[in-house]
Amino acid sequence: MNDMINKSEFILGVDGGGTKTIARLENLHTGQQWLATGGSASLTNDFDLALQHCKALVAELCAQANCSSTDVTAVFGLAGAGNKEKATEFKCSVVADYKNVNIYTDAKTSLYGANEGNPVVVVSLGTGSVGAVLTADGKEIQIGGWGFNVGDEGSGAKMGVLAIRAVLSELEDLGHVESILAQAIVSKLGGDQNNVLAWSTSAKPSDFASLTPLVFEYHDKCCVARNILMEHVGHVENLIDKTRSNYQLPVILLGGLSIPTLPFLNSRIKSMLVEAKGNALDGACLLAKKLTQIQITGCVIHGN
Template sequence: MAQLSENLLPAKLVLENLVEDKYVEEKYVLGIDGGGTKTLTRLVNLKTQQSWQAQGGSSSLTNDFNGAIATIAGLCRQVVKQAHASENKSSDDECDYQHISAVFGLAGAGNDKRVQQLIETLAMPFAQLSICSDARTSAYGANNGEAVAVVALGTGSVGMRLDGQGNSFLTGGWGFIAGDEGGGAKLGLAAVKITLTEFECHFERNKTHQCELASQIMQFIGATRPEMLTWLSTAKPCDYAKFSPLVFALALICPVARKLLAEHIQAVEYLIDLTLANTQLPLVLLGGLAEVTKACLSTKYQQQLIAAKGDALDGACFLAQQFYITQS
């Protein structure tokens, strides 16, 4: 199984090569964008540019490893079958894996052992298979493989910088407990912590609220100690993340929400600084919190922002195409 070179060609060069290329005869690329909630797969016939897509559940290697393997294997078979059906090929699809260059961008792919185990368990005879973090595929998608700094603000947070030579540099991505500052779960956690303090200092003693944010969160997590402990005992990062829109919504009327929002913006700007590492690259913000956060950033960060040109699935397919280029 070939390893994908770290030194990749920029996007324009790839496209020029593909247009005139003899290597695209019967060649396919398969890209996967696998996150903690859903997984997207796309198979492309490089000659006809026909493509087939399928969607499934989580394929994060961190959360449910066996579930991730099942999701990925199922989605690969599904798009290959779709291609066979529309291209009138035999149903014996296994042999066709040899014509597919595949790149999986998966949450949790920083864990080498799990990646190795995934490759061994799948045992699909791709022409080449590379597995990398979804941060990497996001960055390749965001600026068509050209130099860029990408910061993803979803439930978690992570930064990725690509230079013009195809080198990538990761920042953050340490997970909910020890990292993810600037992400929705950590913002929601900060709001829950404020709520617990408010509960102990005011509500438990005299049933009054000093803070609108805490008052609203107590409607979800309860207003007695046993209720709150029960909520806390099962709360996952996505449960905390659900409170992050509330912080934005209440910032105008609640000083506590305003303070948390300021700390969130500070954390995002710190993550952007680490990701840019003193370069002046175009900056792309991705993920569910990207739009609401953008408006609150300082002017100097806003000026560096560009809109994403593609998503992580585009990035995975882009990376998979490199195989045919670097082979030539």
């Protein structure tokens, strides 16, 4: 079978995370681009919602570009795509809609976008967390990225869990909230401290992640917030060290939580860091362009 694939007029890259999804459609002949954003697209947090959000974004972009999705070669980089069953189910749900399509982890698209497809270590910190390596010989390795229930240490969602635990601990020990952080969280959740546990049992990862700005805001005036922040930083440093391992490669931090976390990292970690040349959306588009020319068969460890 010939590995070469006829060039498609349009390529689509999708970056779907636990909080939001960004999609970019590009006409390869004219260079014109269209961008759209929508809700979360994590296959393991809410598969049906992820599929719904992705389909809505693609429909919006195709309407803007006046094209059919069957003219499009697409790459979806989605949170939770490390779950092969979910990734396969998603691909089966959309494969007929496109000229060609592949589903990858958002770790892979971040990896290819961060250094324009060149060797690098990438650690992404957002609602979830994951590390990945692209070696000089083209090998791809993923560390973490197992999802909220069993992993994601160093993520916004897990920092939010630490914050809620602190609130519940104060309620248990004191009968009321006392720390500045706990008071701020109770206020954010409606002002009734008795509702904290009920909120936590139904909260999604993105809900927990929404508490992280409070931890950063109060870390210099509240020891509870400071302790949570330092525990978070420790998880991030461990993820960076584990991902980089013995590879003498530059490290790029990506994700919305990377910017506020960066100042608190130790000097050894900071010395490894370089600026990103692109993001996960750029990586998805790069892989989509490759897919118009040659069938991609490689896969990331425990992911596509």
